[in-house]
Amino acid sequence: MNTKIGTAGNKGEKDRSDCYLSLELKTSGGIQIDLTSKVAALYQDAIKDLCNSVLTHFGIEHALLKVEDKGALPFVMAARLEAAVKQVIKTDLEFLPEMLTENLYVTKKEKLRISRLFLPGNTPSLMINAGIHQPNAIIIDLEDAIAVHKKTEARFLVRNALRSLDFMGSERMVRINQGQMGLEDLDFVIPHNVNLIMLPKCEDATYIHRVNERIEAIQKRSNQSNPVWLMPIIESAMGVMKAMEIAQSAENIVAITIGLEDYTADIGAARTNEGLESFFARSQVLNACKASGIQAIDSVFSDVGDIEGLIENVKHSKSLGFDGMGCLHPRQIRVIHEHFAPNDTELEWAIKVVTSFNDANAKGEGVFSIGTKMIDAPVVKRAQRNIDLAIAMGRLSPDWNSTQQ
Amino acid sequence: MKNDSRVKNAIGRIVPTVVNGKTVVPFKGVGKHRPTGNKYGPRISTCIDFPEDGNKLIASLKEALIKAGLKDGATISTHHHFRNGDLMALQVFDIAAELGIEDLIWFPSASFECHAPLVKYLEDGTINRIEGSMNGALGRFTSDGGMKGTGVLRSHGGRYQAVQDGEIQIDIAVIAAPTADFFGNANGVDGPAACGLLGFALADSQYADKVIVVTDHLVPFPCVPWQIQGNYVDFVVEVEKVGLPEKIISGTTEITKSPDRLLLAEMTSNFCDHVGIVKDGFSFQAGAGGTALSIGIYFAEMLEKKGMKARFARGGSNKYLVKMLNEGLVDYILDGQTFDLDGVASMRTNPNHKDTSPFTSYNYHGKGNFAQLVDVVILGATEVDVNFNANVVTHSDGVLLHGIGGWQNCLFAKCTILTVPLFRDRIPVIRDEVTTICGPGELIDVIVTERGIAINPLRQDLIDKAKNSGLPIKTIEELKNEAEKICGIPSKQKFDKEIVAVVKWVDGTILDAVYKIASTT
Numbered sequence: 057m058n059t060k061i062g063t064a065g066n067k068g069e070k071d072r073s074d075c076y077l078s079l080e081l082k083t084s085g086g087i088q089i090d091l092t093s094k095v096a097a098l099y100q101d102a103i104k105d106l107c108n109s110v111l112t113h114f115g116i117e118h119a120l121l122k123v124e125d126k127g128a129l130p131f132v133m134a135a136r137l138e139a140a141v142k143q144v145i146k147t148d149l150e151f152l153p154e155m156l157t158e159n160l161y162v163t164k165k166e167k168l169r170i171s172r173l174f175l176p177g178n179t180p181s182l183m184i185n186a187g188i189h190q191p192n193a194i195i196i197d198l199e200d201a202i203a204v205h206k207k208t209e210a211r212f213l214v215r216n217a218l219r220s221l222d223f224m225g226s227e228r229m230v231r232i233n234q235g236q237m238g239l240e241d242l243d244f245v246i247p248h249n250v251n252l253i254m255l256p257k258c259e260d261a262t263y264i265h266r267v268n269e270r271i272e273a274i275q276k277r278s279n280q281s282n283p284v285w286l287m288p289i290i291e292s293a294m295g296v297m298k299a300m301e302i303a304q305s306a307e308n309i310v311a312i313t314i315g316l317e318d319y320t321a322d323i324g325a326a327r328t329n330e331g332l333e334s335f336f337a338r339s340q341v342l343n344a345c346k347a348s349g350i351q352a353i354d355s356v357f358s359d360v361g362d363i364e365g366l367i368e369n370v371k372h373s374k375s376l377g378f379d380g381m382g383c384l385h386p387r388q389i390r391v392i393h394e395h396f397a398p399n400d401t402e403l404e405w406a407i408k409v410v411t412s413f414n415d416a417n418a419k420g421e422g423v424f425s426i427g428t429k430m431i432d433a434p435v436v437k438r439a440q441r442n443i444d445l446a447i448a449m450g451r452l453s454p455d456w457n458s459t460q461q
Numbered sequence: 462m463k464n465d466s467r468v469k470n471a472i473g474r475i476v477p478t479v480v481n482g483k484t485v486v487p488f489k490g491v492g493k494h495r496p497t498g499n500k501y502g503p504r505i506s507t508c509i510d511f512p513e514d515g516n517k518l519i520a521s522l523k524e525a526l527i528k529a530g531l532k533d534g535a536t537i538s539t540h541h542h543f544r545n546g547d548l549m550a551l552q553v554f555d556i557a558a559e560l561g562i563e564d565l566i567w568f569p570s571a572s573f574e575c576h577a578p579l580v581k582y583l584e585d586g587t588i589n590r591i592e593g594s595m596n597g598a599l600g601r602f603t604s605d606g607g608m609k610g611t612g613v614l615r616s617h618g619g620r621y622q623a624v625q626d627g628e629i630q631i632d633i634a635v636i637a638a639p640t641a642d643f644f645g646n647a648n649g650v651d652g653p654a655a656c657g658l659l660g661f662a663l664a665d666s667q668y669a670d671k672v673i674v675v676t677d678h679l680v681p682f683p684c685v686p687w688q689i690q691g692n693y694v695d696f697v698v699e700v701e702k703v704g705l706p707e708k709i710i711s712g713t714t715e716i717t718k719s720p721d722r723l724l725l726a727e728m729t730s731n732f733c734d735h736v737g738i739v740k741d742g743f744s745f746q747a748g749a750g751g752t753a754l755s756i757g758i759y760f761a762e763m764l765e766k767k768g769m770k771a772r773f774a775r776g777g778s779n780k781y782l783v784k785m786l787n788e789g790l791v792d793y794i795l796d797g798q799t800f801d802l803d804g805v806a807s808m809r810t811n812p813n814h815k816d817t818s819p820f821t822s823y824n825y826h827g828k829g830n831f832a833q834l835v836d837v838v839i840l841g842a843t844e845v846d847v848n849f850n851a852n853v854v855t856h857s858d859g860v861l862l863h864g865i866g867g868w869q870n871c872l873f874a875k876c877t878i879l880t881v882p883l884f885r886d887r888i889p890v891i892r893d894e895v896t897t898i899c900g901p902g903e904l905i906d907v908i909v910t911e912r913g914i915a916i917n918p919l920r921q922d923l924i925d926k927a928k929n930s931g932l933p934i935k936t937i938e939e940l941k942n943e944a945e946k947i948c949g950i951p952s953k954q955k956f957d958k959e960i961v962a963v964v965k966w967v968d969g970t971i972l973d974a975v976y977k978i979a980s981t982t
Contacts, residue, residue: 072886073887094886095888096858097857097858098857098858098887098951098954099948099949099952100952102950102952127887127888129887129947129948130949184947185911188721188911222947385720387720
C-alpha cells in the first residue's frame, strides 16, 4: 500500500504569508482536511474550497491533508499543494491560478535596468509587496537563494507568482539554476510571461544557445511570442575572459551582470568595498557590453544595513560606466536610483550642452564652446544620455526643451 | 446574561444601556453629548490627620494597602509609564490575593504583556474586571468570556474624563514613582528607574480616596520637579525596584525597520507636503506604532530641506523627536509619555521638552481641547471600514488585543491620517464594516496604504489639494476591492451574543461593544 506523504511549504517561527502542507493518499474516506490557520476566522471556508479544487483537479478522491497556515495567499497555498501532490502522484497536469491582466506587459531591450530587486523564490512574504517599492525589475531567484531540497517546490511558487502577483510594472525576471536544472526551470516560467531570464555562472556561448533553444520550444508549445530577454551573469575568471563571446552569443541578450562574490572566490581574492580586486573583471565585462551595445550591470552590494557604503559603491559603479546594479533589500532601491541618476550639477551641465548644441546646429555650426570649454560630439552624446536618464527617472520633464524656451 | 438591555446608538451599533450595574449613555454623535452637574469631589482631608513632620513613609506596600482600606470590590489604579516594565500592578494583586480580597476593579491607564500573570486573578475572582485596556493575554481572556465583570475600554483622555466626572471612583491609587520624597512629592525624570513623567497618574492623585506613592529613589524633601504633589498623597513606600525603564521600549515605540512600513511613512509625509500641511510653524503628532513614529524622520528631512521648523510636536517622544528638538527643527515637544530613554533624558534637561497629562492634552470635558490645535496626527489602526470608521482594539478575528490609548483623543486634530497596510498576511485591513468602532469616520480624514491613499469625501479641500500630486489617490472602496482581490473576500466572523467589553467615546458615552468569540469548530 502506498503510504507516501507529500510535504511542501514553510512553518518556521518567522515564516509569514506561507503555509506548510502534508498530504497522504488514502483509499477511502474522501478528502479530509485538517486545518489550523491564523486567518481561520475569515478564510477557513475559502481555504478548504481551494484545497478541494486543487485535489479534484489532480483526480485525488481520498486523502488526508494537513494544512498549517500562516496567512498564505491563495496562489501560495495552491503552489504548496501542487508541490505536495506531485510528490505522491505522477501527473502532467498543472493547477494554474488566474493570470492577472496587469502582468501581461512586455519590456523593451533598452529599458532602464538601474535597479533589480532580488527575491528568494521560496519566500512568499518577501514577494507580496515587492512591487510597491518600484524597482526597475523584480527578479525571483530559483538558484542560490533556494535550499537544494526546496528547489522543486519553489518552481511552483515562482510560476504562480508570475501569474498572480502584481509586479506593478517592474520588469519580470527570473534567475534559473545552472545546467540541466536551469533548462528545466524554464518550463515553469516561460509560459507565464517572464520578461527576462538571468543565467548564472556563464562561461561560454554554448549554454546560452541551449537556453534559447529550450525557450523557443516552450514558446512554440505554449503559443507564446513575447520577447524573453537574457541577462547572463559572469561569475568566474573564465567567464570574464570570455565576456565578449558571451555578450555577442545571442540577439536577445540585453545586459550582462557580474557576480563578484563568486568571482573573487574563483580568483582567490577577498572582496573589499574599494573593489580593486575586481577592477579588471568589471572593466572587461563592461567593455564587452558597451562594444556589443548592451547594458552593463554591476554586482549587488551585500551589506544591506550600510547605506553609506552602498552610496560609495553606486558612485564608483556609475563612474566606471555601469548602467545599474542588483538590490538585495527594498531600501537599497531608492539609494541606487538617486545616485545612478545624474546629479544636479551633471544635469544642469547636460541641459546647457544640449541646448547650446541645438542652437549651434540651427546656426549650422559644428563645434561650439561653453565658456572656455570646447564641446564636441562625444560630450553632447554623454549630455544627451544624462538627459534621457533624467527623463526616464522622472527627474526631468520629457518636454524640458520647450519649457526651457 | 450580562448587559441584557441593549439599544442601537447614533453610529448604528448595538450597545448595552447598563454596564456593570450602572446606567450608561449610548453614543449620541460627535459633539452631541453635553454633560451637566459638577465634577466629582473627593473627600476633604485635613493635615491634622497626617504626620506633623511630613513623613508619610510606610514600611511596605502591603501595610500601605491595608492602611488605605483595601477591601472587596475596591477600585485600584496604576499608571503605565513603565509600559512593559511595570512591576506595580502584579505586586498589588499578589497582596490582595494573599489577603483573600475579592471582586477588585483594576483601573490601569494601560496594560501590557507583562500583566499577563493577572489572568490568574481574573480567574480566581480577586479581580472582577479591568477598566482601562486589555492587551495581549488579558484581551484574549476577556474575548473568551473569562472576565467576571464587563471590561471598559477608555482613551487616555476618556480616563481623565471618567475620573473627573465621577463615572469611576478610585479607592486606592498606587503610583510608581522613579523619585519621591517622604511627603509624597514625586517625579518620573530622576532616579535609576526614570521613566520620564507621571502624567497618567495625575487624575488618580487628584481624585482617588487614598494615594500611595511607591519609589525606589527617596530624596530628602523637596523632590522637584513635583509632577505629583505630595499634598494629594497619603502614604509613601520605599521598595528596591519600582519599574524596569529599559522595558519602556517595545515594538510599538520603535521606529520600524520594515521597508514596507517605511514606504508608508514616506508616502504619508509626501501627502502632508503636497496638501500644504508641512509648513513653517505647523504642529504634528505621531502615535505609537512603528510606521507612525517613522513619520518624524521624514518630516525632519523635509523641514531641513525647506529651512523650516515646526512649532510643536506632540509625543510619545523618542530619540528621533528629541533629535529634531535639538537640531532646532521643532520648538517644543509636548509630551504625554516617553517612548525611550532619550526621551526621558531630554525631558529632564530641556525645558522645551514639556511633560503633559491627559488633563492638558486630551480631556474632552474641559475648557477647550489641545488635541484640536494639532495640524496633523498620524495614527495606526487594526481595521478601517468604507465609511472611514476605524478600529484599534480588536483584530479581524474578533479578539481584543489592544487598548485605545490616546488614539480617540487625537482624532480631533485638523487632519487625521491613518497609515495602515492594505492587508496583514491575508487579512484585509479595509473592510465593509469594522469589527469594533473606536473612532467615527467623520473624524478620520485620510487613509494611507502602501497601494493607495483614500481621502474622506467630507474633506473635499484635501481631495482638491491632492489632485495632480502624482500620489496614488484612490477611493476607499477601490482600496477595499484591491485588498479583497489579493486576499479573497473574507467571510463574516462569528460571535457569541455575550458582551465582554464596551468601548467608551471621549465624552463617556458607549460607542461600541466587544463580543465574546464564538467557540471555534
